[in-house]
Amino acid sequence: MKQLIFFFIMCIAFFQATAQTTINITTDKTSSLVFPNPILHVDRGAKAILVQGIKDAPHVLLVKAAAKNFSETNLSVVTIDGTVYSFAVRYLSQPEEQVYHVAVKKNSPLQNYATGILDNPQTIKGIRDRKWDMVAEVTGIYIQSDVLYFQLHLTNNSPIDFEPELIRLFIRDRKKANRTAVQEQELSPLLVTANPGVIKAMTSHTLVIAVQKFTIPDAKQMLMQLMEKNGGRHLQLKISNKKLMQSILLPDYASKEKNTP
Numbered sequence: 001m002k003q004l005i006f007f008f009i010m011c012i013a014f015f016q017a018t019a020q021t022t023i024n025i026t027t028d029k030t031s032s033l034v035f036p037n038p039i040l041h042v043d044r045g046a047k048a049i050l051v052q053g054i055k056d057a058p059h060v061l062l063v064k065a066a067a068k069n070f071s072e073t074n075l076s077v078v079t080i081d082g083t084v085y086s087f088a089v090r091y092l093s094q095p096e097e098q099v100y101h102v103a104v105k106k107n108s109p110l111q112n113y114a115t116g117i118l119d120n121p122q123t124i125k126g127i128r129d130r131k132w133d134m135v136a137e138v139t140g141i142y143i144q145s146d147v148l149y150f151q152l153h154l155t156n157n158s159p160i161d162f163e164p165e166l167i168r169l170f171i172r173d174r175k176k177a178n179r180t181a182v183q184e185q186e187l188s189p190l191l192v193t194a195n196p197g198v199i200k201a202m203t204s205h206t207l208v209i210a211v212q213k214f215t216i217p218d219a220k221q222m223l224m225q226l227m228e229k230n231g232g233r234h235l236q237l238k239i240s241n242k243k244l245m246q247s248i249l250l251p252d253y254a255s256k257e258k259n260t261p
Helices: 002-016 109-117 253-259
Strands: 021-025 031-034 039-044 049-054 057-065 073-079 084-091 099-101 128-131 134-144 147-156 164-173 184-186 191-193 203-212 220-228 235-239
Touching (some): 021 057, 134 220, 147 220
Antiparallel strands (some): 128 134, 147 203, 164 220, 191 203, 220 235
């Protein structure tokens, strides 16, 4: 089934790839493609291109030439939000650019929904944690199709900047039974939009985290952890299935566009 989905996506890419970005690669240097979202699938036009993903950085693709002076070919990449990127790939013995930051496509539905949620007023309460004047609060939960969007508001009331090292989402047992290991189910974000990198002292910031749709069994809960880099202000938010059921259904923008004359 996955193979059929990938084939369908790549067929779409063939017809849409009228304007390609050109990347130059060589045999003794590795080039990096940095995408706005995690990579779902990669298709090489020829074996002369070597590609490799990075487990701890799923939005980065490493590209290198397997042979010198190969004929121009193509590379297609599908990210987890369904966006298709197509590149023309050429051999160049000494490429000037080795890191390519790929911009978000304006028509990415995931990005459009997440950006539209950023400035929404608070619609849900009771999901909050505070440590040393650093406050994290989920102020809204939304759903569209198979994606859940968490609106996360961060407030730094301290004189020290807060730099999150990791945002981790997972489902875990509410209580640990005697002599049994805690069962955890990781939830990989599809997108984290408006991530500032650092929450400056005495400021606040809102970001949106998109994840694949899920529900939570009665004996479990969802945890959202924000770990501070080189610090101890680690924040943890607990989200129950009851809170998920308060998700606000977002309009289908795609259907609206089709119906617009």
